[in-house]
Amino acid sequence: MTTQTPSTMRWLDADQQHSWRQLLRGSAQLFDDVNHDLEQQSGLSLSEYEVLVRLSEAEGRTLRMSVLAAELVHSRSRVTHTIRRMEQAGLVERRTCADDRRGVNCTLTDAGFARLEEIAPGHVASVRARLVDRLTPAQMRQLGEIMSVFVHDEDEDGATA
Secondary structure, eight states: OOOOOTTOOOOOOOOHHHHHHHHHHHHHHHHHHHHHHHHHHSOOOOHHHHHHHHHHHHHHGGGEHHHHHHHHHHHHHHHHHHHHHHHTTTTTEEOOOSTTTTOEEEEEEEHHHHHHHHHHHHHHHHHHHGGGGGHHHHHHHHHHHHHHHOOOOOOOOOOOO
8 A cells, every 4th residue: 555645545435435334333233233242142253253253164173373363363462361251160171282392283172163153143143143143135235245355265376365
């Protein structure tokens, strides 16, 4: 991104500014509400729930901590603090990578998987009530397409898109 001066800046017009502010307010409200529902139901935060989901979908229910942080779009230190709390609760465990002693793997425990199975229906109900059922199927697809513009996935060559 280049630095611009006030005279060369392309300011947002009124419609763009309104849309930007609605995105900020709407996404913050949605995530706060879903997080609140999850915490009330299970005592887990949305970040902790997402850790359980990502690990449950991984081969051997295990991911390297750096990969987990990248998938969650969180800093490594934030993920480390989250995992530490979850480890104390018996939901996950950390071990040094067998093939690379510098890395650390995080594994979903049987207790963590059972907890995920227990709370997933309530979380899905919250996501449906607060997002999915408030949009038409076409709007939901469009939302996914719009948000995919901002996701930095790796292509087949391993380069960031």
